[in-house]
Amino acid sequence: MSRFTPQDLFERLARSRFRSRFHLDDQARLYLENRGLDAVMDHGATFVAERLAPAHPQRDGKQTPMRGHPVFIAQHATGTCCRSCLSKWHGMEPGKPLTTEQQEQILRTLRSWIERDFGQAVPGNPAQGVLL
Numbered sequence: 001m002s003r004f005t006p007q008d009l010f011e012r013l014a015r016s017r018f019r020s021r022f023h024l025d026d027q028a029r030l031y032l033e034n035r036g037l038d039a040v041m042d043h044g045a046t047f048v049a050e051r052l053a054p055a056h057p058q059r060d061g062k063q064t065p066m067r068g069h070p071v072f073i074a075q076h077a078t079g080t081c082c083r084s085c086l087s088k089w090h091g092m093e094p095g096k097p098l099t100t101e102q103q104e105q106i107l108r109t110l111r112s113w114i115e116r117d118f119g120q121a122v123p124g125n126p127a128q129g130v131l132l
Helices: 006-014 026-035 037-051 070-078 083-090 100-118
Strands: none
Touching: 006 070, 006 083, 006 100, 026 037, 026 070, 026 100, 037 070, 037 100, 070 100, 083 100
16 A cells, blocks of 8 residues: 555645646547546556556556556656656555555546546546537
8 A cells, every 4th residue: 555645645746847747638638538537447457457567567667658548648647657656656666566456546546637637527438428
């Protein structure tokens, strides 16, 4: 479990010039509106499980693109993009596989950041954003 509360984490991230420069771009916002936050977070769970959870992820430090998916942007904004950043920002020990609890914590952090940066209610699924 992280030694930082979510509030502490977001305050620390806000003081980082690098982390605080990340925001959802128009493409990421459209992707969220079209796919819905639930589907985006399903993608995020796959990204975390495959790219971060192993003790020694392939291409660690280079496995998360800077853009192309809302989760990628959120990962850089929240310091959940590689094992080194997970250690620095979240106190998650490198060299050990991430537990299910740690992966869920990362996903909660990503979801919270996406919701904050989106600035309004993010549709859970595409049907919620469409008036019938």
